[in-house]
Amino acid sequence: MPGKADATRQRLLDAAMAEFAEYGIAGARVDRIAAVAGTNKAQIYHYFGSKDQLFDAVFTGIVEMVVRETPLDVHDLPGYAAALARGYDAHPQVARLATWQRLERAEDPPIPRAVESTRTKIEAIAKAQADGVLPTEFPAGVLLGLLLSLAAAWTSVSPHYTAAVGAMTPDERAGYVEAAVRRLLSGGPGDTEGRA
């Protein structure tokens, strides 16, 4: 059973995720985070050291969550991409936090847990390519990048795109991502359908 200190730390992380997702890193206010968490600013510095380190803790937590909820499956990259798209739909703050991080922290050293997670995925894709499970048209890292971009397609469309196209359901969004990644992989050595 978590102690009182753990509970305070977790409430701060939850409040910080909502605040950073809404306002970004520069725009986030530690006093608002403390108030929502039912504690005071001093506790933020006690548990995390600084606003920047609090952001790193939130972001690393999100990387862990995405890795845990949607493990890479090199035998079903379209399904993996669709699962990522469903995760973005279920947790809209994830894409927002990743985007703020990219806009505001591009010059900072990348977060080690996130680099490691990306490297592991690239190695798995490269191995599947070497084993003939996946087509080799794109280098493994490029294939991952294109897949991630398609999985996040509906999180990164502009307000004017949404106004022009209209709303889609989560099933439609995930289905289009799955079909697009299937197309991306078609025609290569791993494409049994296309080779029939």
Next chain:
Amino acid sequence: MPGKADATRQRLLDAAMAEFAEYGIAGARVDRIAAVAGTNKAQIYHYFGSKDQLFDAVFTGIVEMVVRETPLDVHDLPGYAAALARGYDAHPQVARLATWQRLERAEDPPIPRAVESTRTKIEAIAKAQADGVLPTEFPAGVLLGLLLSLAAAWTSVSPHYTAAVGAMTPDERAGYVEAAVRRLLSGGPGDTEGRA
């Protein structure tokens, strides 16, 4: 020949583009913009009315520029996507401004010029689908969204992705986008190669 007033207005727009791209809308400082433009804050209010309206003017200018520099070609969507990718490389502030707009202005009414530009593209793609020039696997608006997402793939990758994959040249980035969109369109009625 532009007059002095036009020159001041243009210097303000140029300075505002750099400031908004770097700091976003909330983070942008009108006094910094005025200083870089060699004028004063009152001129910003005189020409544009407010910081928000200055952002709208910058953003509408960018939409016009992208439409002018990279017109949609339904007969060569892979080439169109590659040209967009090259544009993002040449003008890194474009993707940043669009991203800030999405993060900070999602609730605002969309910018009319941008909605109109998107609608025109969707209609052109739908017509090409009806004419058998493009495959119909994806509805026109969805196909455009997937294409735009791939074209912007390398602008939206995370710092940890870049750290894991390493740098790519602009030619590589555009080439991968072109190949990916070619795959996206393969197998449909407009795919003469795949039907051979």
